[in-house]
Amino acid sequence: MRVVLAEDSVLLREGLTRLLEEEGHVVVAAVDHADAVVPAVLEHRPDVAVVDVRMPPTLTDDGLRAACRARELVPGTAVLVLSQYVEESYARDLLADGRGGVGYLLKDRVQDLAALADALERVRAGGTVLDPEVVAQLLVRxxxxxxxxxxxxxxxxxxxxxxxxxxxxxxxxxxxxxxxxxxxxxxxxxxxxxxxxxxxxxxxxxxxxxxxxxxxxxxx
The missing domain is CATH 1.10.10.10 (Winged helix-like DNA-binding domain superfamily/Winged helix DNA-binding domain)
Known part of the structure; x- marks a missing residue:
């Protein structure tokens, strides 16, 4: 599938690009700033956008907000967001339009290539994917x-x-x-x-x- 990748860490961005390309996917754009996410999606119309939640300029939830905006402007864009943290609001914001095609994985999970590939396929097919650790923590809240x-x-x-x-x-x-x-x-x-x-x-x-x-x- 064709992927737009947004991650401000050079090492993780290059690592994810390599992993994705080894699996036969094409990374059509790899950006390091939240402001570049929407333009990249508008230009390339990817199958999936893989986006870090915390990105410049504020390093809060800029990546997540950019991903949600991209889905508004290009309906049907599948989004898989990555985060180091379990935040209920992240999952809620992603799912807010009720239409699926979204996922939320913790960054530790992307080391498991099978889990990453499975998540990408599910969101591209219109499903939803929440990291098992996210599910486990939210269940007790x-x-x-x-x-x-x-x-x-x-x-x-x-x-x-x-x-x-x-x-x-x-x-x-x-x-x-x-x-x-x-x-x-x-x-x-x-x-x-x-x-x-x-x-x-x-x-x-x-x-x-x-x-x-x-x-x-x-x-x-």
Missing amino acids: RRPDDPLDRLTPREREVLALMAEGLSNAAVAERLVLSAGAVEKHVGNVFAKLGLRAAEGQHRRVLAVLAWLGAGVRRPG
Whole structure:
């Protein structure tokens, strides 16, 4: 696939470029400043933009905001953001349009080439990918009136794996359940979170947003 890479660390940028190209991908642009992300996406129309969250000019969340802006200007652009930190707001901002094609990995995860390649394929296909460590930490951050209180422990397990980007078949394999059992649990998650069948595949994104405790504009 064609990739725009945004990372201000020279070593990591060159390392990621090498890894991606060894896997047969084409890095059409590699930039080191958040202000260069949108122009690069507009020019190259990549399959995926891989973007560091914390980039110049402020080294806060400039990369994330640039990635979200790129998705607004070039609808359908898949985005995989990288961060050293677990921040609920990062995942929530990425998923806010309810349309998928986004992922959030911790930088340690990119050392696992298989995990990186899998994440890229999933976001390009319109899925969502949250780092397992992100999922694990967010699961313990419960809130009053948490919508997940409606779910059984097994249904919460299924939803957490959905947040990681796993398909129903992969969830079944991970939890050693039948495909039918997983389908039933997923259906229960959608029903208990009030997500209608008419919302199609976007329901998986909306379910993850409910898990994050975020309000979301429903796809029209």
